[in-house]
Amino acid sequence: EAQVTQNPRYLITVTGKKLTVTCSQNMNHEYMSWYRQDPGLGLRQIYYSMNVEVTDKGDVPEGYKVSRKEKRNFPLILESPSPNQTSLYFCASSLKGDEKLFFGSGTQLSVL
Amino acid sequence: GQQVMQIPQYQHVQEGEDFTTYCNSSTTLSNIQWYKQRPGGHPVFLIQLVKSGEVKKQKRLTFQFGEAKKNSSLHITATQTTDVGTYFCARRGYGFNKFYFGSGTKLNVKP
Numbered sequence: 001e002a003q004v005t006q007n008p009r010y011l012i013t014v015t016g017k018k019l020t021v022t023c024s025q026n027m028n029h030e031y032m033s034w035y036r037q038d039p040g041l042g043l044r045q046i047y048y049s050m051n052v053e054v055t056d057k058g059d060v061p062e063g064y065k066v067s068r069k070e071k072r073n074f075p076l077i078l079e080s081p082s083p084n085q086t087s088l089y090f091c092a093s094s095l096k097g098d099e100k101l102f103f104g105s106g107t108q109l110s111v112l
Numbered sequence: 113g114q115q116v117m118q119i120p121q122y123q124h125v126q127e128g129e130d131f132t133t134y135c136n137s138s139t140t141l142s143n144i145q146w147y148k149q150r151p152g153g154h155p156v157f158l159i160q161l162v163k164s165g166e167v168k169k170q171k172r173l174t175f176q177f178g179e180a181k182k183n184s185s186l187h188i189t190a191t192q193t194t195d196v197g198t199y200f201c202a203r204r205g206y207g208f209n210k211f212y213f214g215s216g217t218k219l220n221v222k223p
Contacts (some may be wrong), residue, residue, distance in 0.1 A: 031209040040121070042200060042213040043134055043155070058210065090154060099145065099204060102209070103154040 006091050006104035013081055014112050021076045021107045023091030030096040032057065032074040034066065036087040037106075039099045049074055067107065081111040114139070114205045118214030126222050131188040135201035142204055143219035144177060144184040148214070151196040158186075191221045 004025045013019055025032065033048035035058075045058030049068040063085055065077040074093075078085060091104040114160055117136045125131050135144060143162045147155040159168055161184060170174045174187045194214035198216040205212050 033161070033209055033211075035213075042118075042215040043202075044213070045211060046208045056210075059212075062138070089152055094209065098158045099160065101145075101147075101202075103156070106154050 002090055002102070004093050004102050004104035006089075006107050008107060010040065010108050011021075011099065012110045012112065016080050016084055018040070019078050019081060019092075019109075021078075021089060021109070023076065023089075023101070024072050025093040025103065025106055027093060027095070029093035029102070030071070030072065031094045032068065033092050033101075034074070034076045035092065036085075037090060040097045042061050046076070047087075076097065083111045085109065086111050087107045097099075114203065114212050116141075116144075116201055116203050116212055116223050117119045118201055118213045118217055119142055120217055121215065121222070124220045124222065125194060126190050128190050131191050131195070131219055133186050133201075133219075135186075135214050137182050137203060140181050141177075141184075142181075145202045145211075146175060146184075146203060147200045147213075149207050150195050151198065155200060161198075188219075191219070193221050193223050195219060196221050 007022045030051050035043040036042050036044040044060045046064050047066040049055045089107045092101040094101050121123045134159045135204045145160045145169040146158040149155045159175050165179045200216045201214040202211050
């Protein structure tokens with residue numbers, strides 16, 4: 001089944017404790033991206049990647065890192081999480097030449 | 113800027129009533145996408161509009177792209193409880209994989 005898989009689904013952590021949210025897609029998509037969703041603000045793009053080893057900042061990249069060492073994986077790293085990073089996070093992928101986004105199931109992160 | 117404004121923020125309707133959400137931009141859009149997110153779920157692609165004045169239908173859903181390509185709407189005829197969710201429009205920014213989403217319209221349908 002074609003899908004974007006995110007883990008974990010829920011995560012509660014404390015300020016300053018490094019964490020990684022994983023994202024994997026099995027559709028051989030070139031493009032992958034990360035979004036955060038906050039009430040009243042819609043989805044805001046954090047980082048995106050056009051292919052392996054090619055990443056760029058979205059609208060709200062501060063406090064986040066990403067890497068794209070393999071085509072299928074695009075992890076989101078929070079080196080030192082803070083409470084304002086409490087949010088619902090979505091990974092998405094799309095095929096080059098097709099702008100339709102496929103989203104993962106989301107990761108609800110709470111930073112205490 | 114590159115943001116898209118979406119209204120209304122919330123809409124409560126009785127089952128069987130119609131529903132419309134609007135998406136507006138201050139600049140011309142190359143295209144506009146619509147997504148639906150069920151409660152507790154993830155956004156799911158509905159449609160992409162590209163041409164000026166384009167109208168597309170999916171069963172009870174009608175999508176329109178304005179003549180000036182600065183606004184779009186999603187209209188649902190005779191809502192059902194399965195229509196409950198948040199509807200987002202999205203525009204592409206500069207750069208192929210850069211997207212800007214509207215704040216969404218949350219639809220609640222009372223049976």
